[in-house]
Amino acid sequence: MRLSYTKALNRALTDALAEDPAVCVFGEDIGAGMAGPTLNLLDRFGPGRIVDTPLSEQAFTSMAIGAALTGRRPVIEFQIPSLLFLVFEQLVNQAHKFSLMTGGQSAVPLTCLVPGSGSRDGWAGQHSDHPYGLFAHAGVKTVVPATPTDAYGLLRSAIADPDPVVVFAPAAALPVRETVTWELAPVPLGSARIHREGTDVTVVAVGHLVHDALAVAEELAPEVSVEVFDPRTLHPFDWTALAASLERTGRLVVIDDSNRSCGIGGEVIATAAEGMRLVAPPRRITRPDGTVLPFAPGLDRALQPSRGQLRDAIGEVMKHRAPVRPHGEGPAR
Amino acid sequence: MTQHDPVTQHDPMPQHDPVDPVGLGSPAGRYRMLRLIRGFEELALGLVKSGEITGGIHPYIGQEAVAVGVCAALRPQDRITSTHRGHGHVLAKGAAPDRLLAELLGRTGGLNRGRGGSMHAADFSLGVLGANGMVGAGGAIAVGAAWSARQAGEDRVAVAFFGDGALNQGVLLESFNLAAMWRLPVLFVCENNGYATTLPAATAVAGSATGRAAAFGIPAAEVDGMDTEAVRAAAAEAVERAASGGGPGFLECRTYRFEGHHTMERLMKLRYRTPEEVADWRALDPLPRAAALLPPGRAGQLDASVAQQLDAAREFALASEHPDPAGALEHLYADGLRPRTGSGA
Ligand SMILES: Cc1ncc(C[n+]2csc(CCOP(=O)(O)OP(=O)(O)O)c2C)c(N)n1
Numbered sequence: 001m002r003l004s005y006t007k008a009l010n011r012a013l014t015d016a017l018a019e020d021p022a023v024c025v026f027g028e029d030i031g032a033g034m035a036g037p038t039l040n041l042l043d044r045f046g047p048g049r050i051v052d053t054p055l056s057e058q059a060f061t062s063m064a065i066g067a068a069l070t071g072r073r074p075v076i077e078f079q080i081p082s083l084l085f086l087v088f089e090q091l092v093n094q095a096h097k098f099s100l101m102t103g104g105q106s107a108v109p110l111t112c113l114v115p116g117s118g119s120r121d122g123w124a125g126q127h128s129d130h131p132y133g134l135f136a137h138a139g140v141k142t143v144v145p146a147t148p149t150d151a152y153g154l155l156r157s158a159i160a161d162p163d164p165v166v167v168f169a170p171a172a173a174l175p176v177r178e179t180v181t182w183e184l185a186p187v188p189l190g191s192a193r194i195h196r197e198g199t200d201v202t203v204v205a206v207g208h209l210v211h212d213a214l215a216v217a218e219e220l221a222p223e224v225s226v227e228v229f230d231p232r233t234l235h236p237f238d239w240t241a242l243a244a245s246l247e248r249t250g251r252l253v254v255i256d257d258s259n260r261s262c263g264i265g266g267e268v269i270a271t272a273a274e275g276m277r278l279v280a281p282p283r284r285i286t287r288p289d290g291t292v293l294p295f296a297p298g299l300d301r302a303l304q305p306s307r308g309q310l311r312d313a314i315g316e317v318m319k320h321r322a323p324v325r326p327h328g329e330g331p332a333r
Numbered sequence: 334m335t336q337h338d339p340v341t342q343h344d345p346m347p348q349h350d351p352v353d354p355v356g357l358g359s360p361a362g363r364y365r366m367l368r369l370i371r372g373f374e375e376l377a378l379g380l381v382k383s384g385e386i387t388g389g390i391h392p393y394i395g396q397e398a399v400a401v402g403v404c405a406a407l408r409p410q411d412r413i414t415s416t417h418r419g420h421g422h423v424l425a426k427g428a429a430p431d432r433l434l435a436e437l438l439g440r441t442g443g444l445n446r447g448r449g450g451s452m453h454a455a456d457f458s459l460g461v462l463g464a465n466g467m468v469g470a471g472g473a474i475a476v477g478a479a480w481s482a483r484q485a486g487e488d489r490v491a492v493a494f495f496g497d498g499a500l501n502q503g504v505l506l507e508s509f510n511l512a513a514m515w516r517l518p519v520l521f522v523c524e525n526n527g528y529a530t531t532l533p534a535a536t537a538v539a540g541s542a543t544g545r546a547a548a549f550g551i552p553a554a555e556v557d558g559m560d561t562e563a564v565r566a567a568a569a570e571a572v573e574r575a576a577s578g579g580g581p582g583f584l585e586c587r588t589y590r591f592e593g594h595h596t597m598e599r600l601m602k603l604r605y606r607t608p609e610e611v612a613d614w615r616a617l618d619p620l621p622r623a624a625a626l627l628p629p630g631r632a633g634q635l636d637a638s639v640a641q642q643l644d645a646a647r648e649f650a651l652a653s654e655h656p657d658p659a660g661a662l663e664h665l666y667a668d669g670l671r672p673r674t675g676s677g678a
Contacts, residue, residue, distance in 0.1 A: 024484070048484055054514065059473045059507030066477020069462055070412070071485060089504075093467060094474070100665045101453040102463060103446030107667035139665070139672065162667035190670075236670055 003180045005173050008148035009037035009115060011184065012155035013075065017045050020073060023159060024049040026060050027077035035115050036174075038077055057083050061090040061112075068108045068164075069098065075159060076110070081117040081129050081168070092138045095164040107162040113155065115169040118208070118257055119293055119300055128293040128300070130257050132168045132206070133264045136235040141165040141189060143233045146210035148178040150232055153187030161189060170257070172208035192238035194245065198227030201251040201314055204242070204268050205230060209255045209305060216310045224318055234264050242268070243276045250279035251317040255305050260286040280320030283313040355427040357405035363561050364623040365635045366404075367397045370421045371620060372643045373430050374592075377420070377437055377451075381596045385651070386437050390451045393421035395559075395591035398619035399524050400425040402564025403492060403584075406572045412460035412478045413492045414471030417452045418524075418590075419464030422494050428456045431646035435653045442653030448664060460489075468529075469495060469502030472521065476508045479519035479575075490518045490575045498529025500538050500545060509549040509581075516580035520571045521546065523585045524558065530594045531605040546583030558586030559617040562626070589614035 003011075010033075016023045025038060031052040033039030042050040053060040057078075064074035078084060084091070095108045118130035136142040141163055145151040151169060158165035195210060196217050203226055205213035210230045217226035229245050231237055246252060252272050256265035265284035272278060285305040293300050356362035374394045380386040393400070400421035407413075407426070415422040423433055428444060436443030437451050444456050455463035462478060465471045475493035482489035499505050500523065512519050523542050527534050543553035552574070556567040564586055571582030591611065593599055624632035662672055 054507075054510060056507035056511060058504040059476070059511050062470065062473030062504060062508065063477035063480060063511060066414075066462070066474035066479075066491070067481035067484075068477075069457075069474070070478045070481040072481045089467060089470070094465075094470060098463070099667045100662070101445065101449045102455040102457070102664075103443070103448040104664035104667070105445065105455055105457045106463075109667075141666075141670075163670075239673075 001180050002177050003148040005148045005151050005169065005176045006036035006115065008152040008184070009113065009155055009169060010039055012152045012159070013037055013041060014044070016075075016156060016159045017041065017049060022071060023073045023075065024051065024067070025075045025077065026051045026053050026064050028053055028055060028079050030077055035077060035079060037113060037115050057086045058090060061087040062094065064110055065090060065095050065098075065108055068095070068110045069106050073109045073159060074111070075113055077113045077115065080127050081114050081131060082126050084112070084114065084131055084166070091135070091140060091164060091166070096138060096140045099163065108164050109162050110164045111155070111158045112164070112166045113169065114167065116171045116174065117168040118170045118172060119304060120171040121297060122295070124295040125292045130168065130170065132166070132234055133258045133262070135166045136264055136267075137262065139235065141233065142235045143167045143189065144170065144207040145232060146173055146207055146230050147176060149180060149184060150187055150193065152184045154189070154232060156186040157189050160186065165189070168207065170207040173211070176208075176211065187232065189233045190236035190238055191232065192241040193230045193232055194227060194241070195230055196226065196228040198225040199248055200225040201253060201317055202227045202229050202242070202245045202249045203310065203314070204252065204254045206234070206256045206264065209257055212307050213255060213310065216307050216314070220311065220314060224314060226314065237268075239271060242272065246272060246276045246278065250277050250322050251320070252278060252282035253310065253313045253317055254282070254284040255310055256284065256286050257305055258287060259289060259291050260284070261289045279322040280317040283316055285309045285313055351409070354409055355404065355425070357401065357425070360623065360626040361631060361635060363401050363405055363565070364620070364627060364632060365639060366401045366425055367561065367620050367623050368636055368639045369430060369642065370397045370400065370424050372639050373420060373424060373434070373646075376643055376647060377434065378592070378596065380438070387439065388450065389596035390420070390437065391418040391595050392590065392592040393418050395614065395618070396524055396526060396588045397421055398561040398564055398623075399522065399558050399586045399588055400494075402561045403494070403520075403522055403568045405561070405565045406568035407490065407492065410460065410488065411490045411492065411572070412462055412475070413494065414462045414475040414478070415464040415494050416468070416471060416496060416499075417464065417466050418496070419454055419494075420451070423454050423456065423461050423464065426456070426461050427459045428454070428461060430642060431649035434646045434650035438650050438653070439655065440650060440653035441656050442649065446664070447656045469499035469505040471495060472499065472505040473508035473511070476512050476517055476519050479512070479517040480515065483518060488576060490520060490572050492520045492522055494522045494524060496529060497523060497525040497527070497534040497538060497542065498532070499523070500542055506545065509546060509551060512581040513549040513551050516578065518575040519581045520568065520575055521551070521581065521583045522568070523583070524588055525585050526588050526590045528594070528605070531603055533605070542585040543583065551581050551583045553583040553585065555585045555587065558588030559619045559622070561619055561623050589617070591615055
């Protein structure tokens, strides 16, 4: 079976709705399934569970919180990543804080799904943000799947999770298709995936950039052995798996399509520098500080992380040779 | 017991009445709750002054008739969302005063185990979905609770309490639309105490409060918020309509807070109301009005019973333990995820 990323999200919603009557979906134009993930859900589950909302993001997000506090498992589909800025109050100030503020009396099993996050050709300044770092920073569980099977599995886990989770489906990952010969299954939050093993350098790639990292790794294979590390969830982050990967490689490059300052890329590097094995100064590839994506395609591209930058960064970290270890210390290389 | 305990003999708080567990079904019960809220606030003000409560509180004194009148119209299964000025709502919905006070003191015996404090007091077992520190935020949360009850086929109404200041929060107006379009069983209760902190409603709210609800097709009534019985009658009508599928309602309760916006206010020496204005409203105090409905001597008995209850609450709260700092981030995630420690941990 060839599974597309969008179809995987659709399957995840369908299966979650079929399995648990508490699951419901809110969003704009979801009855018509405009964005794809909600296609046909209204026919199958009816307007009591698939709720086409007026253009009232703050109210329907709060409403979903009220519903979550009283026994439902709402999923909200946001048409545009920038809408998350409108509902920061609801997600960060309310949903995320409820459990602690009530001393554990309440949980908010709310999932936000953002299909089409990041740059989409021609959508310009207000439609091209990729704000996962903000949620990871706030402590909201944050998921960025790279492949269709992970999109399915992570969305299923997000919906089953008792806490709020924001699932970012990168626009550039939506066209990805995957041949699936196994049964689709939930993927636990907080578990990284190594797409390709390597011994020279760990490339931590977020979302759609996993595919770029794999392409570059393939290209460089004759000279450099690149490990492609996909965290899959940015909060919680699988630090154990990263430490293990750096044990093998000792070199780190992060490629992350969000803004540089205070971004997740910086966090990965800081954490590695604090306590993991590094034999070379790490590098990060991100959008520039405070980026707003310009309209002209060439300008838009110029600000996004590129394969060329990744190649260069790998070249840089490879200039540093690992110190020779005395016999018997550390894993064999 | 009758001979020795004339006070509790008539205590209108029946412990096991499933229909009226909080005991707001009688005028005596409602008076008792007014007195309990008033006394609770006075006690809390004292504890702020003595430094035992950190950070201050938003006193509800003067507005008690709204909480008591509205909650008297609710059934045990109904739910509420509350505000930064929430103690009255939380108590009137039945929360234990000793545990609410312990919460204000940040103790483990508090409703929220000391994690919420005054502005986040919640008791989910009673349908109290939380006081809320963001003005207007509870409005749409109540709409969600109403929606969810209807989806589950449950007969529950949700009430959102908010002030006149919240009328200018867009999210609240958005939620009027959702509630009206979907005919949800929700009652919006605007406690118009005339001010948002120091800002007079007269200079902040264009049109009228009821006009805003009416614009969305929501039946809206203005009621004397200093009169418990008037509030109760108006709320009962709206709750009944909502519960029987008639959609949302809106009540504007004209009321007044006798104290400052916040306990810090005195230190700041803010001047935005005249002493005459305060005195005029104090003359409308809901307590004597509710007491006047009782047989002679009854109010005094109830006062004494409340005083006893509050003494016990004070004792309980002050004896309750401070939470262990090692558990400062407990309950952050419902699934028990342990956040990484920061430099402060
Ligand atoms: C959205 C928001 N804006 C501002 C504040 C700061 N603030 C706290 S209470 C308050 C006044 C609220 O007035 P009102 O809604 O009339 O309620 P009242 O205090 O009179 O009970 C303000 C401005 C806040 N907590 N939330």
